[in-house]
Amino acid sequence: MVSLFWDHYGAAGRLLDGVRGGGTPYELWSGGKGHWDHMAEVPELQARFNRAMTQFNNLSPVEAVFAAYPALTSAPRLVDVGGGLGGFVRAALARSPGLRGALFDRPQVIKRAQAAWVEDPQNAALAGRLSFHGGSFFDAGAMPQAEGDGEIFVLREILHDWGDEDALSILREVRAAIGARARCRLVVLEACISNAMASTASARINADIHMLVQYGDAKERTEAQFEGLLAAAGFELRRVVPTKGLFFVLEAAPV
Numbered sequence: 001m002v003s004l005f006w007d008h009y010g011a012a013g014r015l016l017d018g019v020r021g022g023g024t025p026y027e028l029w030s031g032g033k034g035h036w037d038h039m040a041e042v043p044e045l046q047a048r049f050n051r052a053m054t055q056f057n058n059l060s061p062v063e064a065v066f067a068a069y070p071a072l073t074s075a076p077r078l079v080d081v082g083g084g085l086g087g088f089v090r091a092a093l094a095r096s097p098g099l100r101g102a103l104f105d106r107p108q109v110i111k112r113a114q115a116a117w118v119e120d121p122q123n124a125a126l127a128g129r130l131s132f133h134g135g136s137f138f139d140a141g142a143m144p145q146a147e148g149d150g151e152i153f154v155l156r157e158i159l160h161d162w163g164d165e166d167a168l169s170i171l172r173e174v175r176a177a178i179g180a181r182a183r184c185r186l187v188v189l190e191a192c193i194s195n196a197m198a199s200t201a202s203a204r205i206n207a208d209i210h211m212l213v214q215y216g217d218a219k220e221r222t223e224a225q226f227e228g229l230l231a232a233a234g235f236e237l238r239r240v241v242p243t244k245g246l247f248f249v250l251e252a253a254p255v
């Protein structure tokens with residue numbers, strides 16, 4: 001896995017300059033380009049990142065998440081916001097024949113996800129149940145809107161990529177997409193720092209520094225920090241459910 005992050009090591013070399021006030025380490029390393037913009041320009045970087053995310057998330061098996069929070073597969077529809085190549089939503093669809101899914105990510109990622117989906121014969125059985133949507137979660141109304149009550153919007157390893165202001169904008173977009181459907185839920189899958197088990201605590205601190213290197217003001221958050229952001233966006237944090245993997249399931253309801 002680590003070899004896929006070669007560009008991240010280059011950026012980490014600028015960590016000291018960054019914390020001394022020089023800017024975001026990644027941008028110092030890349031010559032001024034933010035990580036997402038840089039990947040949009042360099043397909044190989046994007047491909048490495050997608051593979052790395054897939055491998056990284058294998059550390060937190062989807063089955064552990066579904067076991068901890070069964071509503072994810074019993075909902076009528078999952079909207080995976082920033083869902084990458086779609087591994088998570090695909091696993092949910094394969095598990096639950098009545099489920100429909102929507103995969104939303106940047107257009108270049110969705111293009112790859114669609115190509116990979118068509119190439120894999122195992123997806124034939126799921127045909128027609130997943131829709132693909134390219135766009136930015138910072139653009140008003142760009143993400144798929146709720147189509148009925150009880151649907152679940154998922155943000156898996158998204159919020160930690162952003163500082164509070166941007167994270168709040170993303171959450172507000174999800175809140176707008178849910179609208180008046182009171183039984184819809186937002187499920188945030190992240191590792192809360194304060195909840196981290198001893199064995200994973202150092203990994204989360206590493207991840208926190210990694211976020212700083214890549215995105216400047218991005219960070220790992222505590223449960224209380226998530227709760228505050230959710231409240232500011234019009235959600236109430238209802239439950240925090242641990243899983244047997246890295247993630248906690250933070251269930252939020254629209255208020």
Ligand SMILES: C[S@@+](CC[C@H](N)C(=O)[O-])C[C@H]1O[C@@H](n2cnc3c(N)ncnc32)[C@H](O)[C@@H]1O
Nearest residue numbers: 053082083084105106109135136137138156157
């Ligand atoms: C850390 S990855 C997580 C991917 C996936 N949720 C997972 O758990 O494997 C962050 C994702 O956010 C997407 N992303 C970044 N900026 C975005 C934007 N402005 N709009 C939509 N998606 C974005 C990236 O393309 C990437 O797939």
